[in-house]
Amino acid sequence: MTDSAAQTxxxxxxxxxxxxxxxxxNAVRRVPGVxxxxxxxxxxxxxxxHAESASLEPAILRQVNDLGGYTAxxxxxxxxxxNDNHGHDHGTHEGHGHAHDHAGHSHAVSAGSHGHDHGPSTxxxxxxxxxxxxxxxxxVGFVVxxxxxxxxxxxxxxxxxxxxxxxxxxIARRAVVAGFAGSPFTIEMLMTxxxxxxxxxxxxxxxxxxxFLFLVGELLEGVAATKARASIQGLTALVPKTALVxxxxxxxxVPADGVKLGSVILVRPGDRIAADGEIVDGNSAIDExxxxxxxxxxxxxxxxxxxxxxxxxxxxxxxxxxxxASDNTIARIVKLVEEAQESKAPTERFIDRVSTYxxxxxxxxxxxxxxxxxxxxGQPWGEWVYKGLAILLIGCPCxxxxxxxxxxxxxxxxxxRRGMLIKGGAILESVGSITAIAMDKTGTLxxxxxxxTDVVAIGRDERDVLSMxxxxxxxxxxxxxxxxxxxxxxxxxxxxxxxxxxxxSGKGIVGRVGRLDLFLGSPAAAAERGMISADEAARIAAFNxxxxxxxxxxxxxxxxxxxxxxxxPxxxxxxxxxxxxxxxxxxxxxxxxxxxxAEAIGKSLGMEVRAxxxxxxxxxIVREMQAAGKKVAKVGDGINxxxxxxxxxxxxxxxxxxxxxxxxxDAAVLxxxxxxxxxxxxxxxxTMGNIRQNITIALGLKAVFLVTTIAGITGLWPAILAxxxxxxxxxxxxxxxxxxxxx
Numbered sequence: 208m209t210d211s212a213a214q215t216x217x218x219x220x221x222x223x224x225x226x227x228x229x230x231x232x233n234a235v236r237r238v239p240g241v242x243x244x245x246x247x248x249x250x251x252x253x254x255x256x257h258a259e260s261a262s263l264e265p266a267i268l269r270q271v272n273d274l275g276g277y278t279a280x281x282x283x284x285x286x287x288x289x290n291d292n293h294g295h296d297h298g299t300h301e302g303h304g305h306a307h308d309h310a311g312h313s314h315a316v317s318a319g320s321h322g323h324d325h326g327p328s329t330x331x332x333x334x335x336x337x338x339x340x341x342x343x344x345x346x347v348g349f350v351v352x353x354x355x356x357x358x359x360x361x362x363x364x365x366x367x368x369x370x371x372x373x374x375x376x377x378i379a380r381r382a383v384v385a386g387f388a389g390s391p392f393t394i395e396m397l398m399t400x401x402x403x404x405x406x407x408x409x410x411x412x413x414x415x416x417x418x419f420l421f422l423v424g425e426l427l428e429g430v431a432a433t434k435a436r437a438s439i440q441g442l443t444a445l446v447p448k449t450a451l452v453x454x455x456x457x458x459x460x461v462p463a464d465g466v467k468l469g470s471v472i473l474v475r476p477g478d479r480i481a482a483d484g485e486i487v488d489g490n491s492a493i494d495e496x497x498x499x500x501x502x503x504x505x506x507x508x509x510x511x512x513x514x515x516x517x518x519x520x521x522x523x524x525x526x527x528x529x530x531x532a533s534d535n536t537i538a539r540i541v542k543l544v545e546e547a548q549e550s551k552a553p554t555e556r557f558i559d560r561v562s563t564y565x566x567x568x569x570x571x572x573x574x575x576x577x578x579x580x581x582x583x584x585g586q587p588w589g590e591w592v593y594k595g596l597a598i599l600l601i602g603c604p605c606x607x608x609x610x611x612x613x614x615x616x617x618x619x620x621x622x623x624r625r626g627m628l629i630k631g632g633a634i635l636e637s638v639g640s641i642t643a644i645a646m647d648k649t650g651t652l653x654x655x656x657x658x659x660t661d662v663v664a665i666g667r668d669e670r671d672v673l674s675m676x677x678x679x680x681x682x683x684x685x686x687x688x689x690x691x692x693x694x695x696x697x698x699x700x701x702x703x704x705x706x707x708x709x710x711x712s713g714k715g716i717v718g719r720v721g722r723l724d725l726f727l728g729s730p731a732a733a734a735e736r737g738m739i740s741a742d743e744a745a746r747i748a749a750f751n752x753x754x755x756x757x758x759x760x761x762x763x764x765x766x767x768x769x770x771x772x773x774x775x776p777x778x779x780x781x782x783x784x785x786x787x788x789x790x791x792x793x794x795x796x797x798x799x800x801x802x803x804x805a806e807a808i809g810k811s812l813g814m815e816v817r818a819x820x821x822x823x824x825x826x827x828i829v830r831e832m833q834a835a836g837k838k839v840a841k842v843g844d845g846i847n848x849x850x851x852x853x854x855x856x857x858x859x860x861x862x863x864x865x866x867x868x869x870x871x872x873d874a875a876v877l878x879x880x881x882x883x884x885x886x887x888x889x890x891x892x893x894t895m896g897n898i899r900q901n902i903t904i905a906l907g908l909k910a911v912f913l914v915t916t917i918a919g920i921t922g923l924w925p926a927i928l929a930x931x932x933x934x935x936x937x938x939x940x941x942x943x944x945x946x947x948x949x950x
Contacts, residue, residue, distance in 0.1 A: 493513055613901070635891050707719050787888070
């Protein structure tokens with residue numbers, strides 16, 4: 208680089224498949240001063256890296272718009288719905304066009320890519336688009352030509368040529384423009400050669416039919432691709448367009464994307480929450496199913512976090528906004544998935560490399576089929592030129608090129624809708640092949656919040672014992688105190704104020720409730736104040752053996768209560784571990800916690816435990832597992848486990864929609880479900896199976912039609928089905944992943 212690099216981001220309307228990136232990438236790279244181009248088909252964005260001093264925006268916009276079928280605008284400029292510059296066809300586009308800084312990625316699809324006069328985008332009916340209208344016109348022209356041919360046979364050839372030209376003229380124009388822009392081997396070029404060649408050998412009816420079928424196939428492909436794009440963008444529709452903002456005692460309705468940080472919004476029962484925030488007043492059940500897939504509403508109150516797009520079920524809430532509209536949980540999920548879809552999987556990169564040479568090779572083979580039999584064996588020229596033209600159409604790699612990215616885009620979108628973020632195709636491939644999974648304990652296998660598991664009352668009622676302990680702990684933020692207070696709140700026991708409460712460093716807390724002098728602390732400190740019987744000592748030891756911390760309550764010199772507290776496994780932890788084992792994956796717990804607690808949790812979950820580890824120890828163990836031939840995933844919180852996450856083949860962050868969970872590691876389970884780890888592996892394996900099916904469809908159809916064409920069984924119009932038909936089939940097959948996983 209001769210100058211410091213700058214990034215300029217653009218929205219591109221009209222891209223419907225991965226192969227579209229090739230024409231745009233090749234064209235923009237020809238603009239003087241451009242250093243790198245990164246195109247995201249799914250996001251509809253392009254990031255251009257160029258010299259800091261260069262002002263290339265007008266040249267880049269012109270280069271993209273002149274290709275035909277695409278419209279480029281600055282990412283920070285608001286596109287007008289239904290914009291139809293230069294007569295290009297894209298309908299209305301509702302994509303949000305997040306701009307991403309991914310200059311390092313290469314997004315050139317193969318030289319054998321194709322461009323489309325793109326029809327339906329995410330808004331607008333297909334028949335209102337320029338592409339839809341062109342297809343209809345071509346079809347009407349074909350029917351009229353057929354009728355003329357029946358009525359006036361001597362005019363049939365001219366009628367079919369005229370019908371063909373309705374669709375072929377724009378196709379040929381795009382072929383020429385793409386050729387000059389650096390993409391000579393496009394489907395438009397192959398179509399133009401085949402149609403003109405068919406006219407030359409007198410197959411005018413088939414030439415018109417092929418052009419019409421090509422337009423139909425491309426239209427169907429655009430519709431299928433639009434559904435894929437709309438899947439993840441549909442998440443943004445969950446956020447309401449307006450919010451009720453409270454200011455100076457008044458409430459007014461404002462656009463949701465204009466709500467400022469720190470504002471307080473009012474959310475009525477039944478309304479969707481318009482922004483990420485923290486409840487400052489009110490209590491309600493929050494239905495998070497639209498965002499997390501969790502079917503049971505969560506009861507939330509003052510101090511709890513809520514997410515944009517979730518539904519307030521039954522209470523009035525006042526919420527302090529903590530994230531701007533462009534940075535709320537849903538917007539970040541959409542952005543991260545779009546970025547991930549730019550990252551190519553190894554299979555996709557391999558197919559791209561193959562298809563770079565594939566299309567020129569097809570052109571050579573088609574030419575040899577057309578020329579060699581007549582020259583060497585005296586075969587009829589017309590018959591073999593016809594077969595050569597059919598092979599041109601059969602050989603286009605469109606379906607092959609899109610077979611992998613279509614499946615990956617569908618999977619990344621489906622996973623995100625279930626709270627599973629996977630950052631790119633390469634990661635998605637890797638997840639399915641893991642053979643071992645190393646998991647942190649606190650906050651990953653467990654809730655990360657200690658809970659009172661057992662309350663033992665001695666000589667008193669259990670509620671009285673809990674009430675006294677909660678009185679002493681009122682106001683404390685210590686995790687054990689929080690656990691006791693939470694248990695008291697859950698059981699609705701009265702918590703009278705304690706007098707003269709004070710902490711004794713390292714031992715516990717003393718105070719007076721009513722006429723009783725109380726002490727709550729460790730069993731060792733309690734033994735200094737009074738007797739603990741052998742039976743109670745044995746019970747305390749049993750709790751300790753189960754990995755539970757024990758606090759005891761003394762009234763004077765008498766032991767009146769024992770509290771066992773432990774950070775409990777997540778509700779689905781056992782089921783999640785069992786599911787991983789059933790998939791042939793070995794789980795292991797790596798934790799810095801004490802051995803007794805860790806082994807108690809590990810035993811209940813049925814997994815191997817390595818405890819009392821430092822971060823570097825976790826990293827070392829991951830390396831040892833890899834050296835033993837295992838492919839290892841590491842699951843943790845994304846901060847304490849950073850070295851091990853980096854060392855693993857796949858690093859997975861477990862979190863609840865936090866920045867760390869969203870932005871650290873290779874993948875993230877946003878909603879803390881251990882079962883989602885098994886679901887992520889299953890999604891990966893389903894995706895790789897889908898990709899194999901797609902490649903089989905793409906190559907299988909071509910092979911069948913190649914044989915039947917050489918044998919003289921099929922001709923030009925079935926040949927076009929081997930390309931556009933296969934592309935539609937491949938895309939539709941990939942969309943099955945959305946149907947299975949998108950809800």
